[in-house]
Amino acid sequence: MAYRWSNDLTAADVTPYGAYLNRRQVVAGIAGVGLSTIAGPVLAAADELKQNTWEEITSYNNFYEFGTGKEDPSRYAEALTTDPWSVKIDGMVDKPGEYAFDDIMARMTIEERIYRFRCVEAWSMVIPWNGFELGDLLELAGVQSGARYVAFETLVRPSEMRGQKYPVLDWPYVEGLRLDEAMHPLTIMATGIYGRDIPKQNGAPLRLVVPWKYGFKSIKSIVRITLTDKEPATSWNMAIGREYGFYSNVNPKVDHPRWSQASERLIGGGLFSKRQPTLMFNGYDQDVAALYEGMDLTKYY
């Protein structure tokens, strides 16, 4: 069912579409009214939850299918054809088959979800996604009782995705979730941002968003979903197993081998942006901690 989770970030936090609100002007403004000292921590909280602008969200992307630079996806993703599009749902489901994207959209309830997004590289954004709960799509296909995991696969089309000509990763990009993670109310398939169709550089026409995990698990431009009873292979884990685990939950206490995960840079803060402390499960601790009770999160990184 849709609407199993409600935004704690409200419309009041939304930066007007296309407007770039200078962070320091905001702080200076409030300080001018004399509220800065008492409002300090509150201001910091509200500041953190400020949504990133359309420009930031669509011009700073990791989508190696189009190149490894942050500007490559916005530069080259236009080549991708996203219509027609279908998702093959197979494995341990009652109704396997090719599900046309338009049919999926007709059957799902699209809602707005404003989520924190935390990349493993220690930068983050706040993004107003539009999408539907993954659980609804899986229920449509009918998950069989033996299924334990959900595997995902991205399109392979080197003629349109120029980065796929280089084996920086093994293509297709694959990802996976445990079934309870996939069925969680927070887990969505995003089809839009700021009420607009999701841009190609952000994973059009539909991509996964699992906000309590590092961003690379939020696989983009999905063409296949498989229900399985074995833990699926995931691309970054296959590439560098020591650095990227299956779970990859955001965890300030478990460092990446090459850098600390204790803090992050919120994109949009400019040249003098202050680093923010990283929150356990990216701030979704109350929502998802129960999924991992008793699990050693250093071992299952």
Added chain:
Amino acid sequence: MIVTAINTAARRIPPWTIYVLGAGYIVWLVWLGATGGLGVEPINALERELGRTGLQLLLVGLAITPLRRFAGINLIRFRRAVGLTVFMFITVHLTVWLVLDVQDWGLIWKDIVKRPYITIGMVGFAVLIPLATTSNNLSIRKLGPQVWKKLHWLTYAAVVLGAVHFVMIRKGWQLEPMIYLGVALGLIAMRLKWKRRQGAVVKAG
């Protein structure tokens, strides 16, 4: 003919031009970063461009002697300026990392000791310090040209450390840093070949 023309033209350019261009580029990059010209994540972009340019200049400096040997083009008088400009770029690169990126001294120290690519970067910077402080005529006089030359072989260490730092910082094996490492190793291989040949000549003589 064309080589003579290049050499004559080069002789007319004062070496301090390089300092001016280098410093100017740094100031321009910082200004771009502060005004949105480096994209939405200017701190990282600034770090990257400063480091990359420093590494490029280091390779240019190491290419000066081969250029003279193979093409007769003599840019030796610019080498000191190139070297010191490398130091300028890498110092600012490090400062951006300390002050704008990590910001916290505890985290900085942890990064230096626990993160191999940062340890390597720091060692690379440390190697540049004796090179920079002896890049003047007084040092050549005080140390004597033989000792000074041997000390400045540390440049090879610096370029390898810098290139490896670059390779390690990317996710997975990426082409761009490998190219820099390849060029660095190539320039070093060239020098080793010469030294071996000189050694053979000496033996024969």
